[in-house]
Amino acid sequence: MRLSKLYTKTSKTIIAGEPSKNAQLLIQAGFIHKEMAGVYSFLPLGKKVIDNISQIVRDEMNSIGGQEVQMSIMQSRELWLKTNRWDDKVIDNWFKTKLANGSEVGIGLTHEEPIINALLPFVNSYKDLPVYIYQIQSKFRNELRAKSGLMRGREFIMKDLYSFSMNQKEHQDFYEKVAQSYLRIYSKLGIGDITVRTFADGGYFSKFSDEFQTISDIGEDTIFFDKEKNIAVNKEVYRPEVLQDIGLKEDNLVEKKSVEVGNIFSLGSKYCDSLGLYFLDENGKKQSVIMGCYGIGISRLMGLIAEHFADNKGLVWPSSIAPAKVCIVRIGDEPEVISEAEKIYTKYKNHIDIIYDDRNVRAGEKFADADLLGIPIRLVVSKNTVDKGVVEIKYRTSDKIELIKIDKISELTAR
Ligand code: ATP
Ligand code: MG
Numbered sequence: 001m002r003l004s005k006l007y008t009k010t011s012k013t014i015i016a017g018e019p020s021k022n023a024q025l026l027i028q029a030g031f032i033h034k035e036m037a038g039v040y041s042f043l044p045l046g047k048k049v050i051d052n053i054s055q056i057v058r059d060e061m062n063s064i065g066g067q068e069v070q071m072s073i074m075q076s077r078e079l080w081l082k083t084n085r086w087d088d089k090v091i092d093n094w095f096k097t098k099l100a101n102g103s104e105v106g107i108g109l110t111h112e113e114p115i116i117n118a119l120l121p122f123v124n125s126y127k128d129l130p131v132y133i134y135q136i137q138s139k140f141r142n143e144l145r146a147k148s149g150l151m152r153g154r155e156f157i158m159k160d161l162y163s164f165s166m167n168q169k170e171h172q173d174f175y176e177k178v179a180q181s182y183l184r185i186y187s188k189l190g191i192g193d194i195t196v197r198t199f200a201d202g203g204y205f206s207k208f209s210d211e212f213q214t215i216s217d218i219g220e221d222t223i224f225f226d227k228e229k230n231i232a233v234n235k236e237v238y239r240p241e242v243l244q245d246i247g248l249k250e251d252n253l254v255e256k257k258s259v260e261v262g263n264i265f266s267l268g269s270k271y272c273d274s275l276g277l278y279f280l281d282e283n284g285k286k287q288s289v290i291m292g293c294y295g296i297g298i299s300r301l302m303g304l305i306a307e308h309f310a311d312n313k314g315l316v317w318p319s320s321i322a323p324a325k326v327c328i329v330r331i332g333d334e335p336e337v338i339s340e341a342e343k344i345y346t347k348y349k350n351h352i353d354i355i356y357d358d359r360n361v362r363a364g365e366k367f368a369d370a371d372l373l374g375i376p377i378r379l380v381v382s383k384n385t386v387d388k389g390v391v392e393i394k395y396r397t398s399d400k401i402e403l404i405k406i407d408k409i410s411e412l413t414a415r
Contacts, residue, residue: 001044001324003357003369006030008043010369021218022307023149029315029372031306031323038146038154040299045373048323048353049302050157054136056188056320057159057296060181064174066134066161071114073138075106079113083274093142107140112267112293115162116275123164125280129289130170134161136298148220150303151259161294164272166279171290175264178294182212182262189301190318191308195261198223198232199246206266208237208246213258216308221260224253232256259304260297267291306374315374316396324355327375331363331382340406341381344391348409371396377412 008030015027018034026032031046042050058068077096080086086106088094095107108114115133122128139158146154161178165171179197186195191214200211211234213223222235226248233248235255243250269288272278281287302321309316319325326348330341345356355375357366370378380392390403393412404412 001353001355003355004359006044008045010372018149019147020149020151020303020307021310022151022303025310025315026150026303026306029374031315032150038143038152040150040153040155045323046302049317049321050298052321052323053189053298053301054157054159057185057298058136060185060188061132061134061159061161064132064177064181066132069115069118069133069135070137071108071111071118071135073108073140075108075111075114076117077104077106079117079275080106083113083271085113093144095140095142108137109139109141110293111135111160112162112271112291113275116272116277116291119164119277120275123277123279123289126166126282126287129279130163130165130174132161132163132174134159134294148303150299150306151218152220153299156297157299159296159298163292163294164277165290165292166281166287168290171266171292175266175292178264178292179210182264182294182296185296186212186214186261188320189305190320191261191301191305194308196223196225196230196232196258198234198258199237199242200234200263201237203265205268205270209263209265211260212262214261214304214308215256215258216304217257218304218307219257219259221258223256223258224248225256226252227254228252232258259300261301261304262294262296264294265292267293310374313368314372317374317376319376322353322374322376324353324375326352326377326379327355327357327370327373329357329363329366329370329378329380331366331380333360334383334386336386337381337383340386344379344381344406344409351410379409 010030011028015024018024030043033041033043035041077086085091096104098104136159138155140155143152143154146152163174186192195212195214198211198213199208202208223232224238225232269290272289272291277289278286306315328345376396378394385391390405392401393404394401
């Protein structure tokens, strides 16, 4: 990607009327555009980050047997009446709208009911189970407060997975598989060492659910963290009897601020029963289907990672999700400099995500932008480096500048 062609530009000034630091930075760097409070569009660089996060999640979901779908966003009222979840008194943050004929429809805030409904034609027998279905899609919630940028949107991107099992054991095995898969996902995203599995309220269906909380001062959640065991308890369920139940000691726990980046839930058979999804076992006997649901906040992760790792120069992306791994900064417009920079860009651009700063602007501006955009590796090509047959390399997280031979670039980008 040539910076001279990228339609978005960075802004040197603070964005007015944006209370959240992640949105502030991401708007300034041209990754997102604010449509209204809690609603953001993803511009080319932001879309790359969302796609990179999504792909890491997708690969993991596929590896544990997930099948990807894309459900509709408009949802049928009749379906939700059957599980008694349509009423605003039951779920208070629904967006709903009316069709021309006056009937009401819901705008998807979660998808348990429609997913079950879409299984009805296909799941009848023990031979059809288990099934694991997921999607990566925008969700809509009328959140009361939307001051945290991408971390709490009224429109946001979620990965939601739903499991359908024949019995409790089969459900529990898969539930644990998802938990392990989530930990791998957070590691790949560069937040493995600060993300912890956390006991949380199980709601109607089970004693506990599992949240995945990223420890960060920017969080709005509070957890009590056992460093030794690497697990935590959400403040919402923090009580002596709970600690005893899960074998944690108060003395070993430290209070931390955190961001919920995912959660997994056992749902029992209530929703499937209400919507008439059953299966016939090997003896032809009608049985209930056991359901689980598993969410990951894709756009919340982008906001969290943006804000948590940022420094006073701007964004700092982990390499796995950065919009480009390398930023080539051309300094000067001597013919041999231009030709060398073009040569390097052309040689590597099909193997690695590169942003090439080929603009005719001051060196200082180019360096500031490379920092603001948060690209992990900066390569400088200048008259000086060309004369020496080297390029200058600097990592975003370090101030050290080194010189490497041009033919060493391929090794460098491989890591
Ligand atoms: P929270 O407790 O933060 O309100 P939740 O428990 O309602 O979230 P779920 O409905 O389980 O969340 O959604 C799954 C995941 O989607 C959450 O773990 C979170 O990472 C993300 N998420 C939930 N609400 C939002 C939102 N308004 N904006 C961005 N991401 C969200
Ligand atoms: Mg929650």
